[in-house]
Amino acid sequence: MASKEPSTSAPDIDILPHNLQIHPPLVPEQQLPSPNSSEESRNLITANFTHFRDDPFSFLREISLHYSGTGWRAYDEPIGQKIFYKGFSDEMKARVLDSGMLKVKLQELAGRRVIVEDGMGLFSEEKRRRKRLQEVEKQLNEVAEEIVEGMICKFESKRFIRGAYFICVQLLARTYHRGIHVSTLEIQNLRETAKLAAARKQSLIFLPCHRSHIDYVSLQVICYRLGLTLPVVVAGDNLNFPLVGPFLQHAGAMFIRRSFSGDEVYTATVQAYVDALLSGGYNFECFIEGGRSRTGKLLAPKFGILSFILDSILSGRVRDAWIIPVSTQYDKVIETEAYVSELLGIPKVKENLWGFLNSSKFLNLNMGRVDVRFHEPWSLRSFIESQIDKIRAGGTMGVSLAAQQINPGDANLGRKSVDRAAPEVRLKVIRSLGYRVLGDINRVSVVMPTSLIGTILLTLRGRGVGKSELVRRIEWLRTRIRAKGGRVAHFGVAETGTVVERGLEVLGELVGRVDGLAEETFFAVDRFQLSFYRNMVIHLFISETIVAAAMYTRIKQGGGPANQRVEYQTLLDQVSFLSQLFRGEFVFPTEGLITNLDKTLAGLAADNVITVTSNSDSTIGYVELSDVERKCGRENFDFYCFLIWPFIEGSWLAGVAIMGLIPPKGMEEVWVELREAQDMAQLMGKTLYHQGDISYFEAVNKETLKNAFQRFQEEGIITTRKSKSGRAPPLMRVSPDWVANDRLWEFVEKIAISRREGKNRRDNESVSSRVLKLAKKCGRDLFERGGSDSEYQNRAGEAELVNCAPAMRWTATSHIPTHHF
Known part of the structure; x- marks a missing residue:
């Protein structure tokens, strides 16, 4: 066997034997890279994993060790606050119900109720009024107690968690046969922070991305094996069904409703529970995106639970906590088939026991490996203070006035001035928090081999690709990812070809293989499902994709190189438009439009993709494809275009659908259900795809x-x-201002000019007459369904207008992440 070359990456960790082993670095300590640059990882669960049928004695011995709690399995002294003891749930329940904030809220609600009843003349004397007030307070306390009972996690039994750990490892090892991989340097940082937080009685708040139900299972397994106090995990109450729900609740799940619907008792109870956890120093976990990403890329942050965490700090009820962004990446995600069905409009199946048991078909599949990476922890209080300082320094009227009332040194961080007098300050802080976490997740995310394969297959022209070309382009992509500061799953000593074979094995039927040719050839079978893995890469190149799509408006016109040059101002205009269009889709750099554009142009020029020509005053005159890029068949430029084109086409489709919802002249104003309008756009898209108008x-x-x-x-x-x-679904209509003067047409055309050219779209108008005809037909059908439904019209009459003022456009001086390129 060939000897392994010394690693230049950080030492890593094995959580496989009966003890936790840290691998020392193979290079001097001063030569070690930063934690965020390490790619090498070690397997967590599968190297010593044994099936019962292969080695029954070892299998039974492992069960015995878990049952008896031998060694680390005892979980006796985890780093953090004590959990898993009899009476834990009762103590936590008492903490929540004794919350001063909750008591004040319930008293307030009871008082409001009695005032209403008093106004109805129900009380003839003060004694009856006081008695009624006590009755209402008692009822509200009973409601709160019932909410707490169904919500809180129940860390009661060590024997239970030992068995749960063993079961979860068995299932994970069978599903992800190459194990769970972690980085030693990140784990060392995490353990040191956990010790510091435990000494100060502060919480670790894990904020992972969310692509699979495996996310929280893998994180709990890691925390258990590292000897950290398990976090309480926020989970939707849709998972609280028989058998599975109680199991999850005893393993750390905190069940909450998907929507609070203005329920003030429920909202206050959730806040009291979050306060109890964070003030007690218990670890906490919630998903920054809210639900699972069905598309593979990061979703915009959800601020629901974050707002409770923020309020705990701002109010002074909690001194501080440590934020830990977490990235969990998969060779293959179990739920992708279900995601595709949902994205194509098939209603989501509600979670139930049968569905859970039926998913066992995945438990013996070879789905590759899982990589879990932890960003360096940071203080939430320090972050809030820095944001308030920036707001104060901004000097804007209203915001600066409120910020001046805030003394970051105060225990409560000036809660009243932030939360009430200056809600815009609080909004900026929480948005900054959400996008800071997303950026940190992106920085530590590891690109898996399956993502490399899926990305290449979906960004090449032609029906298929040969094995040698596939390997060459994957090596190119791997190099580009590293150059962008990204991380690629460590290949070890394996050749790229071997890694590709393993990745193709995991992807299975998603990729086809043509045998009997001069060279082994591969092609994408299920492009929709493969796009999930491509979308795990796009965040690294979003700036380049926007520039490429903007340049394409000129390049697709053909002709000689001089005809394909793009003037800087023209490029800037389209880049600005596209970045604003996709600010809800992607997380962009926050340095400002001009700075980001100039940096991207410089990077593409350094890579010999484009040539930048300056004017005599050193300003940029125009950009064009480089000679090197033309000679290689535009393959690198096309790569960036292929990444963004599906999203451009989706926005164009939505725009065309909205054009179909413009009422014909003479028709009275008709509102349609927003959801039905989106369904109409999807039906149109399926039709246009099969007719060749969508690629x-x-x-x-x-x-x-x-x-x-x-x-x-x-x-x-x-x-x-x-x-x-709040019972009827939202309604929509096209704003009259956008119908007049062809504003909507021009907006859709501005999207269309960056679309990929196709044989059915080589005409003078990107939105051809046949496409508009289909849009009007679908719109008319929707109008007729809505117009004939009297109940539908009544819902429109009782609805209230939603504020739809033009969105704020953040600049480089904004204190929350800029949502443009």
């Missing part, structure tokens, strides 16, 4: 269309109404 079937996925409609609402193109009661 990418993944452009019809409902998440892209939903984001596009949201962007159009922010721009004021569509107006939406919500029911006052």
Whole structure:
């Protein structure tokens, strides 16, 4: 066997034997790279894993060790606050119900109720009024107690968690046969921070990305094996079904509703529980994106649970906590088939026991490996203080006035001035927090071999690709990812070809193989599902993709090189438009439009993709493809275009669908359900794809269309109404201002000019007459269904207008992440 060359990356960790082993570095300590540059990792669960049928004695011995709690399995002294003891749930329940904040809220609600009843003349004397007040307070306390009982996790039994750990490892090892991989330097940082936090009685708040139900299982397994106090995990109550729900609740799940619907008792109870956990120094976990990403890329942050965490700090009820962004990446995600069905409009199946048991078909599949990476922890309080300092330094009226009232040194961080007098300050802080976490997750994310393969297969022209060319392009992509500061799953001593074979094995039927040719050839079978893995890469190149799509408006016109040059101002205009269009889809750099554009142009020029020509005053005159790029068949430039084109096409499709919702002249104003309008756009997209007017079937996925409609609402193109009661679905119509003077047409055309050229679209107008005809037909059908439904019209009459003012455009001086390129 050939000897392994010394590693230049950080030491790593094995969590396989009966003890935890740290591998020393193979290079001097001063030569070690930073934690964020390490790619090498070690297997966590599978190297010593044994099936019962292969080695029954070893298997039974491992069960015995877990049952008896031998060695680390005892979980006796985890780093952090004590959990898993009899009475833990009762103590936590008492902490929540004794919350001063909760008591004040319940008293307030009871008082409001009694005032209403008093106004109805129900009380003839003060004694009866006081008695009624006590009755209402007692009822509200009973409601709160019932909420707490169904919500809180129940860390009661060490024997239970030992068995749960063993079961989870068995299932993970069978599903992900190459194990769970972690980085030693990151784990060392995590353990040191955990010791510091435990000494100060502060919480570790894990904020992972969310692509699979395996996310929280793998993190719990890692924390258990490292001897850290398990975090309480925020979970939707859709998972609280028989058998599975209680199991999860005893393993750390905190069940909450998907929507609080203005329920003030429920909201206050959740806040009290978060306060109890963080003030007690218990570890906490919630998913920054809210739900699972069905598309593979990071979603915009959800601020629900973050707002509770922020309020705990701002109010002074919690002194500090440590934020730990977590990236979990997979060779293959179990749920991708279900995701595709949902994105194509098939209703989601509600979680139930049968569905859980039926998923056992995945438990013996070879789905590769999982990589879990931890960003360096940082203080939440310090972050809030820095944001408040920036807001104060901004000097804007209103915001600066409120910020001046805030003394970051105060225990409560000036809660009243932030939370009430200056809600815009609080909004900026929480948005900054959300996007800071997303950026940190992207920085530590590891690109898996399957993502490399999927990305290359979906960014090449032609039906298929030979094995040698596939390997060459993967090596190129791997180099580009590293050059961009990204991380690629460590290949060890394996050749790229071997890694490709392993990745193809994991992807299975998603990739086809043609035998009997002069060279082994591969092609994408299920492009929609493969796009999930491609989308795990796009964040690294989003700036380049926007520039490439903007340049394509001129390059697709053909002709000689001089005809394909793009003037800088023209390029800047289209880049600005596209970055604003996709600010809800991607996390962009925050340095400002001009700075980001100039850096991207410089990077593409250094890579010999483009040539930048300056004017006599040293300003950029125009950009064009380099001679090197032309000679290689435009393959690198096309790579960037192929990454962004499906999203451009999805936005274009949404725009065309909205054009179909413009009422014919003479027709009275008709509101349609927002969801039905999005469904109409999806139906149109499927039709146009099969007719050749759309190139990418993944452009019809409902998440892209939903984001596009949201962007159009922010721009004021569509107006939406919500029911006052919240029971009826939202309604929408096209804003009259955008119908006049062809504004909507021009907006859609500006999207269309960056679309991929196709044989059915080589005409003078990107939105051809046949496409508009289909849009009007679908719109008319929707109008007729809505117009004939009297109940539908009544819902429109009782609805209230939603604020749809043009969205704020952040600049380089903004204190929250800029949502443009």
